[in-house]
């Protein structure tokens with residue numbers, strides 16, 4: 001089992017890096033400024049892999065600021081071998097200085113996270129069970145009325161969050177989607193993605209997830 005998951009994450013790291021190489025010299029799908037590997041990787045994690053965005057445009061689309069999306073993203077990369085490897089690969093490719101895990105190339109677009117912010121975020125994640133905040137009890141099953149159902153099968157994370165983002169885009173606010181996702185990393189990735197994007201994970205019983213679109 002141990003060897004199996006290690007092999008899986010190696011393959012995923014390779015796939016992520018291949019995708020980053022393919023998207024070399026990409027431009028922001030919104031404002032058309034050139035974007036670096038780091039911003040492409042951030043785009044992939046957030047569900048923008050079909051049209052990578054610069055940190056500023058991504059933040060704006062998520063009703064957030066570049067600094068506010070960075071701390072949770074860094075934690076997200078930290079605990080995933082494949083993303084951590086791809087993030088480090090990007091540092092090497094661009095030959096940038098890195099402070100607290102944040103590459104200098106991002107500071108030009110207003111992204112800055114203080115060590116305090118990063119630590120607070122790490123603690124936050126540790127106190128979170130399956131992404132549902134410890135203080136909040138998951139919604140009881142009989143109170144959950146899903147408006148929409150989607151069986152994503154074993155779709156892998158990058159594709160899954162892209163498809164999810166597009167689905168939520170076409171739904172009215174507060175719609176509840178019942179999702180079935182059997183990818184082995186879904187129990188970690190989906191709660192993290194919800195935290196990053198502001199959608200609410202009402203209940204998680206892998207492979208089923210009830211997610212409410214943000215307002």
Ligand SMILES: [Zn+2]
Pocket residue numbers: 028029030031032033053054055056057058
């Ligand atoms: Zn942009």
Ligand SMILES: [Zn+2]
Pocket residue numbers: 036037038039090094096103105106
């Ligand atoms: Zn960069």
